[in-house]
Each structure stands twice: as structure tokens, then as C-alpha cells.
């Protein structure tokens with residue numbers, strides 16, 4: 001087993017499995033966050049459910065491990081690929097057979113990781129550990145909960161930094177979409193769930209998925225910029 005995980009095939013397999021797990025997470029995360037558009041009560045109820053449901057609590061450390069494993073193996077495989085490149089290799093010659101996104105997966109992944117760190121500090125950390133005046137407890141339908149809506153809305157509508165944060169989140173969504181454009185079908189290919197017929201279908205499905213995720217995460221800051 002440890003021999004398999006040391007081989008580049010095994011490492012690519014781990015990246016793909018964790019990638020597919022993150023793909024599912026993103027869909028759940030986007031769905032929960034789109035409730036922001038339905039108003040504060042609706043979002044706070046959903047956020048309270050996500051923050052207290054035991055299954056979600058068990059999934060959180062597994063999600064963190066998924067992100068970390070995915071990033072560690074991305075670094076290892078990128079270094080190995082760089083070393084294995086023939087001398088005199090011209091990166092422009094490759095352009096015919098591969099997309100820009102596929103040749104820049106590491107850069108795109110790094111930009112998404114930078115986005116993620118800022119995002120976790122802005123929101124997750126405050127909700128889980130430090131608290132924030134904006135999170136002051138409210139009562140919705142007779143139940144006490146944190147005002148998660150006020151924290152997120154406060155970020156995008158802040159008088160000084162609201163525009164900067166909104167643009168940062170939109171850029172993060174675009175980088176994520178480009179990363180997923182290649183990652184989706186590639187993950188299925190690596191774990192062996194693809195063939196000549198399915199490769200094309202998975203590419204189309206992957207593009208639809210990438211557009212939904214990037215578009216969905218872009219709509220949220222845009223909504224606050226335009227309507228709030």
C-alpha cells in the first residue's frame with residue numbers, strides 16, 4: 001500500500017479521489033450559500049443547521065484533510081513533473097494538444113489556495129473560534145443562533161473594503177472555475193472511470209459544473225454589490 005502511494009500513479013490517484021471529494025463539497029457549499037439571496041432569516045437557519053448537524057461536524061475535519069492531502073500531492077507531483085521534463089523543452093509547443101488551464105493547474109490551484117486562506121480567516125475562523133460583533137446572537141422562529149448573514153453581508157458591503165473583497169471573491173471564483181474545467185474530467189480519467197466515449201461527455205459535464213460553481217460563487221458578491 002505504501003509502495004502504491006509512493007508511486008506517481010498512486011499519488012495521482014490520491015489527488016483525484018480528494019479532488020472528487022472537494023467537487024462534492026463545493027456543490028453543497030454553493031447550495032448553502034445561495035440561501036444568502038433568500039434573505040437573512042433563511043440563510044441563518046441554513047447556516048445554523050450546517051453549524052450544528054452532527055454529520056456535517058464529522059465531515060469538517062475530513063474535509064480539512066482532503067484539502068491538505070490534495071495540496072501536498074499537487075506540490076509533490078508538480079516537482080516530479082518538472083524534474084522529468086526533457087531538456088530544451090519548449091512550453092509553447094505543447095499548446096496544440098492541451099488547454100491553457102491544464103498547463104497551469106498548479107498556478108490556478110495555488111491562487112485558489114490563497115483565496116481559501118483569506119476566506120477562512122474572514123469567515124470560518126470567526127464563526128468557529130474568535131467570534132465577531134456582527135455574529136451577535138439573534139432569534140429566528142423561536143430558536144437562538146449566530147447572525148452568520150450579518151458577517152457575510154458585512155464583508156461585501158463594508159464601506160472601506162467591501163468592493164475589494166467582492167472583487168477578490170469574484171476573482172477566486174473565476175480561478176476556481178478554470179481549475180475545475182480541467183480537474184473534473186481529469187479526476188475521472190485518473191481513477192479509470194473514463195473511456196473514449198465518456199471522455200468527451202465528462203469534458204462537457206466538467207465545463208457545465210465549472211460554470212455553475214464559478215457563476216454561483218460570483219453571483220453572491222455581485223448581489224451584495226448591486227442590491228445592498
Ligand code: HEM
Nearest residue numbers: 033050051112116119123124127148152169176217220221
Ligand atoms: C461567495 C462565496 C462564498 C461564501 C459567501 C462563503 C461562505 C462561507 C461560510 C459562511 C462559511 C462558514 C460555514 C460554517 O462554519 O458554518 C464558509 C466556510 C468554508 N468555505 Fe466558503 N464561501 C464562499 C466561497 C468558498 C469557496 C469558493 C471555497 C473553496 C474554494 C470555500 C471553502 C470553504 C471552506 C473549506 C470552509 C470551511 C468548511 C465549512 O465550514 O464548511 N468557500 N464559507
